Amino acid sequence: MxxxxxxxxxxxxxxxxxxxxxxxxxxxxxxxxxxxxxxxxxxxxxxxxxxxxxxxxxxxxxxxxxxxxxxxxxxxxxxxxxxxxxxxxxxxxxxxxxxxxxxxxxxxxxxxxxxxxxxxxxxxxxxxxxxxxxxxxxxxxxxxxxxxxxxxxxxxxxxxxxxxxxxxxxxxxxxxxxxxxLGFARGNFMNEATALGLYCTVSKALPGSELPFPGCKAGYFAFNTWxxxxxxxxxxxxxxxxxxxxxxxxxxINGDTESWQDLWPRLAKRFGCKIPNPMFPNGGTADSKGYKDFEPSTTRMPNKHPLTARAADLGVSSDPSKEESPTLFCQINPEKWAARDDVNKTWAQVRDKYGLDQKAWEKATWDFLTFALGRDWSCVGTMSKARKLGWTGYADTWDELVDVFETLEKEGILPPAERLKGDF
The missing domain is CATH 3.40.50.720 (NAD(P)-binding Rossmann-like Domain)
Incomplete structure (x- = not known):
């Protein structure tokens, strides 16, 4: 042994x-x-x-x-x-x-x-x-x-x-x-699922129960792996x-390829929120106005896209887009959203109603959401190398996300989704 x-x-x-x-x-x-x-x-x-x-x-x-x-x-x-x-x-x-x-x-x-x-x-x-x-x-x-x-x-x-x-x-x-x-560790709130769950929870409790996608339009349609x-x-x-x-x-990686265009409506349904239409009323691109009265953010990185280093090999060195600097755009800046008075008052109401952990709000990685939802490029990998050696593991990304949410509910970090939908 x-x-x-x-x-x-x-x-x-x-x-x-x-x-x-x-x-x-x-x-x-x-x-x-x-x-x-x-x-x-x-x-x-x-x-x-x-x-x-x-x-x-x-x-x-x-x-x-x-x-x-x-x-x-x-x-x-x-x-x-x-x-x-x-x-x-x-x-x-x-x-x-x-x-x-x-x-x-x-x-x-x-x-x-x-x-x-x-x-x-x-x-x-x-x-x-x-x-x-x-x-x-x-x-x-x-x-x-x-x-x-x-x-x-x-x-x-x-x-x-x-x-x-x-x-x-x-x-x-x-x-x-x-x-x-996607996972959970007791006392560790530095993960994407916790911040997402808190955003959906408070969005449900806010007037109108809308769930606007905080990031950019291109990111909403990009493909990613978890x-x-x-x-x-x-x-x-x-x-x-x-x-x-x-x-x-x-x-x-899990083995599937996902996108927010698929996951976001599922999140809205699970937390009892409404999907806005239009989702990106001001375009959802860099330097656009924020969603309604929410403050947006545009961050331009000092470097070029990593693709430029492979441009000649790929035959795209003449592509003008390769010269653009990477940009993160959020039509709702998650960090500033989490600091709003109306958002904090609503969170306090939800927290007290369900006896939730205040540390989860304070330590949630809102800045990571700014990156994960604000980027306009995909992040897709392949599992072929491991599979050729015999690895057969697979997980459905949505199922795993739901599993984490259910764990967060049991740990008193998120309220039970069914109760939340009935109470607000």
Whole structure:
């Protein structure tokens, strides 16, 4: 029987992996590492408080007596500056691996699974060649006549590959690339579903119960892929032992392709809201007026679209659109919407009526909605690489979204949808 170490065990991806390891009878021990104690009661699970921003020596003390055949590294620290983001997250994984080397735990290791994401393809910088393939060239430094910012995923991957090489191939690694993860972790409100659910809830309670799409018109019709945290966890367990998976990077997405034009009417129906018609009365493009009296936002990025680096290869170097800078436009700026007096009064009414968690509102990632709904480009990847090795997992994105909403209802973060529809 095997044992496992999970870092970032209280996050959405990390907690899902811990949950699935707990159910897997082939694992006898699971070490859940995080700063706060998640309060696991199962004797199979052992928590260890660790500060991954600490030194390798500090982590060596924490990890004394802890070893495992499989490591699932899900820890992440956010920062606005790309250089600092690379330094912080690169140092975390580097010091952690050094600590495993110092304690001797590295000698038991068989495979190290690192969770990254679609920023691998620079989707946070604009439109890129799609669908995304794991073999696509990465953008970093001078590429295609442009200077691209550093990417902390690439920094982590280099550190991981170098550490595996030091071991003389005693262990190998796997990198997973999920996209817009749908899941839940107690006390963690940094996820798309929570902010979406809160937006729909308050929209239902506002006069008229309309549910206008906050983002741009092009984004409403663009195609995207999502990743269920549960499906990602199952993939990580599969990839940790799958033959031929070692030293490889894999997209990990649900397997369907979705769009807001399909999901948004479903959201309206679930929360009892009305779909506005027209949805984009002022055009829904950059610098348009806001929806009714809501404040819009237009953000122009300093870089060109990542597609420009591949333009010549694709035969579109003469396309004028490739010269445009990426733009995020929201006809309703989510951050400013959440700060409005009428919205806050309505939220307070709903919160008190159903006894909801105030922290959910305060910590909701409204800024992420600005990006996720304001971009006018698609984010579509392929699962072909993993499927060729035998992966058969699939999840329906709408079903997964509903599952998260139901969990948020049980946890007192969202009100029961049926009660909400009847009360407002």
């Amino acid at each position: 095997a044992s496992a170490i999970v870092t970032g065990a209280t996050g959405i991806t990390g907690s899902a992996i811990v949950h699935h390891l707990q159910k897997d009878s082939s694992y006898k021990k699971v070490y859940a590492l995080s700063r706060s104690d998640p309060g696991y009661k199962d004797p199979k699970l052992q928590h260890a408080a660790i500060d991954l921003q600490g030194s390798a020596d500090d982590m060596t003390k924490t990890l004394s007596g802890i070893s495992a055949e499989y490591v699932y590294f899900c820890a992440y620290m956010a920062h606005d500056d790309p250089q600092e983001l690379c330094r912080i997250n690169g140092t975390m994984i580097s010091n952690f691996i050094q600590a495993l080397e110092k304690t001797g735990a590295i000698n038991s290791l068989k495979r190290f699974v690192l969770t990254c994401g679609f920023k691998q393809y620079s989707v946070h910088l604009g439109n890129a060649k799609q669908p995304f393939l794991e073999s696509d060239p990465v953008l970093e430094g001078e590429v295609g006549g442009e200077t691209w910012p550093p990417n902390f995923y690439l920094t982590q991957q280099r550190i991981l590959a170098e550490a595996a090489a030091r071991s003389k191939n005693q262990w190998d690694w796997v990198v997973t690339l999920p996209q817009d993860v 990743t269920s945290a549960n499906l990602h966890a199952k993939f990580c367990l599969w990839a940790s032992t799958a033959k031929g998976a070692g030293n490889n990077i894999f997209n990990v």
